[in-house]
Amino acid sequence: MQDSILITGVSSGIGLATAKDLLHRGFRVYGSVRRGAGETQLREHPAFTALQFDVRDREAIRAGIQRIRDDGARLVGLVNNAGVAISGPVETVSEEEYRRQFEVNVYGLVAVCQEALPLLHEAREAGFRARIVNIGSVSGYLTSPFTTIYSASKFAVEALTDGLRRELLPFGIDVISVAPGPVKTPIWRKGREQTAAFENNRYSNMLNKLGPYTEAAEADGVAPEIVAEVIYRALTDERPDPAVLVMKKGWIAKLLRLTPKRFQDKFFTKRLAENRRY
């Protein structure tokens, strides 16, 4: 029997690249997509099964997991990848938007973990290595202004990763965070059209920075295939690094995190003047 991996959010970006990578390596992949269409390239692959659920919908997640169970598949890995990135000043971002940020990135991740864990325990009891990989972000290490709510959700994911790993240690299920910096994916572009929080208020001077900001992040970004490779190692290495930062010049971010907060403030203010996030 093939080892199976469940990846949430495979319609684009890191999720899609990871699904392709794991299929290529011989895994059976269950990938969640929100809309009916899905990804044609994946759909044609005999070892790929599309599950239709939004991570905000626990009933739908449950039905997806039931499908894996009905197939009799051995679930050895869960990759919590589905995520949204909402930008805007904390002062003005709408309640609906900041709630959506947490509904997807935090509650969605928790719900999928809770629903998939029985299958992971079964695989572990049958003698297989079971893993959970949470896709974090450099924004889970450091908070850049105007993506604060996104950062708060990714900080929350780092704590969930550490706590869950410590709770599952006695059971032998490892939990790891893979935290990319800017990646060549549409996540920020998708968010870019939502500029309401910057309009007609004291933050409107930021509006003309948003375009360059997004473009710089995508231009400096790593390829999603590189993140996929790190995810593969997190799923299969004997003793993987439980917190991997995947980013060009990641050492700067790691070092910055050790500096006093007021120094970090100056760094981000300067970056903002240069239309860059990190």
Place this chain on the structure above:
Amino acid sequence: MPTPAILITGVSSGIGLVTALDLLRRDYHVYGSVRGTEVPEELSGHSNFTPLTFDVRDREAINVALDRIREDGRPLVGVINNAGVAIPGPVETLAEAEYRRQFEVNVFGLIAVCQLTLPLLHAARDQGYSPRIVNISSVSGSLTAPYMTFYSSSKFAVEALTDGLRRELLPFGIDVVSVAPGPTKTPIWRKGSELTDAFEGNRYSHLLPQLEPYTQAAERGGVDPQLVADAIHAALTDPKPSAYALIMNKRWLARAVSKMPKRWQDRFLTKRYR
């Protein structure tokens, strides 16, 4: 000159109550939120204290309560986001209603209070004051102990919100800092220790007998809430306060552990349960 005012959420017990009393002694006017009608006796008799009735989860109620501050006309020079809950339980088994409540109060409640009070803070700044927001975080905002993962997760989020909001408000002269206590002699965990459902009848049930002694030990070894109140006062008044103040016994140990590799942290933080 009207007396400068401070808003503190959650003044019915613990850090909120002690801080309210401390700031009253220092001649501030204190607006303190309580959820029910029960205003602690020590506060209700004080002429410089005004109780506001709201739950931080209820935006509409916050907004209505703030009318009182707007009408009184005192400059609002500080907001202390103190209201919080601590919900224990394994991630795998904690009920959705419970983990949602953890974030509803500690994260969304804090954001709502910030958003609704910021116009008043901007107005005080325009009058020449240096307004501050002080977010009460926790040592759990930088280290995650097992079975307190959701609490920790909410406090990690508070740390990010503090840093981000400070960076966004820098050009406007409103400072935002966090005060992170370790275990404190307050009822926050005792309130939570009755919630044992998530440990019952499942693979985590062997932990049940450890919960109560743990809560008691945390309270015993906890810091005096007055020390936290002192740190909050410093955060409100120092010309350049520390952006992050960790207040606990053996603070160096928590700092050292948070810089260790994760696998070492794992061993250190799970020792108690082995």
